[in-house]
Amino acid sequence: xxxxxxxxxxxxxxxxxxxxxxxxxxxxxxxxxxxxxxxxxxxxxxxxxxxxxxxxxxxxxxxxxxxxxxxxxxxxxxxxxxxxxxxxxxxxxxxxxxxxxxxxxxxxxxxxxxxxxxxxxxxxxxxxxxxxxxxxxxxxxxxxxxxxxxxxxxxxxxxxxxxxxxxxxxxxxxxxxxxxxxxxxxxxxxxxxxxxxxxxxxxxxxxxxxxxxxxxxxxxxxxxxxxxxxxxxxxxxxxxxxxxxxxxxxxxxxxxxxxxxxxxxxxxxxxxxxxxxxxxxxxxxxxxxxxxxxxxxxxxxxxxxxxxxxxxxxxxxxxxxxxxxxxxxxxxxxxxxxxxxxxxxxxx
Numbered sequence: 001x002x003x004x005x006x007x008x009x010x011x012x013x014x015x016x017x018x019x020x021x022x023x024x025x026x027x028x029x030x031x032x033x034x035x036x037x038x039x040x041x042x043x044x045x046x047x048x049x050x051x052x053x054x055x056x057x058x059x060x061x062x063x064x065x066x067x068x069x070x071x072x073x074x075x076x077x078x079x080x081x082x083x084x085x086x087x088x089x090x091x092x093x094x095x096x097x098x099x100x101x102x103x104x105x106x107x108x109x110x111x112x113x114x115x116x117x118x119x120x121x122x123x124x125x126x127x128x129x130x131x132x133x134x135x136x137x138x139x140x141x142x143x144x145x146x147x148x149x150x151x152x153x154x155x156x157x158x159x160x161x162x163x164x165x166x167x168x169x170x171x172x173x174x175x176x177x178x179x180x181x182x183x184x185x186x187x188x189x190x191x192x193x194x195x196x197x198x199x200x201x202x203x204x205x206x207x208x209x210x211x212x213x214x215x216x217x218x219x220x221x222x223x224x225x226x227x228x229x230x231x232x233x234x235x236x237x238x239x240x241x242x243x244x245x246x247x248x249x250x251x252x253x254x255x256x257x258x259x260x261x262x263x264x265x266x267x268x269x270x271x272x273x274x275x276x277x278x279x280x281x282x283x284x285x286x287x288x289x290x291x292x293x294x295x296x297x298x299x300x301x302x303x304x305x306x307x308x309x310x311x312x313x314x315x316x317x318x319x320x321x322x323x324x325x326x327x328x329x330x331x332x333x334x335x336x337x338x339x340x341x342x343x344x345x346x347x348x
Contacts, residue, residue: 009162010179016215017191024190032108032141033064033099039136040091040128043150044200045082047190053079053088064106068096083201094128102126116144131171139189145182147189149173152200159212159222 024047030038037057042050056078061067067075075089082088099106111119119142124134135148149157154168163173180188199208203224212219 006162006175007179009160010176013160013162013215014180014188014191017195020211020214021191021194023187024194026140026186026190028140030141032111032137033106035137035141036095036108036123036126036129036133037064037092039133039148040095041079041082041088042136042193043088043091043130043132044084044152044197045088046197047193049081049083053082064096065100068093068100083197091128091130091133095126095133096128098127112142116142120144139185145177145185147173147176147180147185147192149176150193150196150200152198152203153192153196155203155224156195156199156212156215159219159224160216161219161222 026047038050038054041053045053057067060078061070070093072086072089072093075093076085079085079088079092096106099108108123111122114122116138120134120138123129123137132148132150135146138144138146139148149171154163154171154173157163157173158165158168167174177185195211198211202208204226209223212223
């Protein structure tokens with residue numbers, strides 16, 4: 001049995017979607033730039049909330065230039081009712097900056113006079129625009145046939161096996177415009193947008209799973225699964241600080257000396273061998289020859305002579321060093337004048 005093509009699968013799916021969602025009437029009498037800015041707010045939010053936010057912008061701000069120079073935080077506060085106020089404010093602000101820098105005005109009506117393909121390419125060049133924004137402007141302002149697909153709708157089409165993962169990343173649904181007639185393009189676009197908003201709020205929640213299973217009971221294996229959080233990096237163990245007590249216990253022997261060129265050790269001076277004390281003669285009965293007796297007597301005489309000489313030298317040194325007597329004042333005077341002091345004789 002041949003597998004049905006993508007067009008027939010889309011038409012069957014649209015019949016089921018129409019039973020759950022109803023089409024919405026959108027205003028047509030807007031300028032091209034107003035359609036573009038409204039698309040920046042509508043991308044992932046419901047129609048009624050987006051209309052309310054667009055009305056607040058026109059009431060609270062004097063013109064689009066005041067919106068452009070406002071901060072992202074201020075715009076997000078005004079657009080807080082949207083599904084993604086921060087992203088919507090960022091898209092809106094970037095689009096206004098890019099348009100003003102390109103034409104120095106907030107008027108894109110001349111694009112309607114250009115070819116449809118060239119006008120769509122020019123809109124896609126503006127910063128802040130997305131494939132959803134380009135498709136919405138092409139359908140609502142330029143009179144072309146394009147179905148805008150938001151993030152949630154692309155997720156649903158992937159679950160229904162209508163597009164592949166690379167096609168979902170590029171925000172492309174091949175064969176969607178061929179399966180839907182141009183006359184019903186705006187009506188079907190609002191129905192598909194409502195499906196995308198409900199799925200895009202929380203693709204992993206029970207409400208989105210219930211809607212997807214009601215439209216296709218065989219898509220259970222392709223339902224979006226919540227990605228597992230990345231593994232936490234391993235914690236490094238902090239080095240324990242060494243306490244002073246432990247530092248004191250470390251013996252100097254265990255500390256390895258630093259490697260480096262060892263200093264040249266000085267050679268110790270050659271020490272003279274200490275004189276050995278004379279050995280005591282052991283009395284043993286030995287037969288002595290006459291020559292040995294002569295040697296003994298000679299050594300005795302030499303030792304006696306040397307001891308006598310040492311004693312004489314010591315006495316001479318002692319004799320040479322006379323004891324210095326303390327000089328009296330009289331002696332000092334005599335030494336200074338060179339005369340003998342006159343001594344008085346006592347009378348007899």
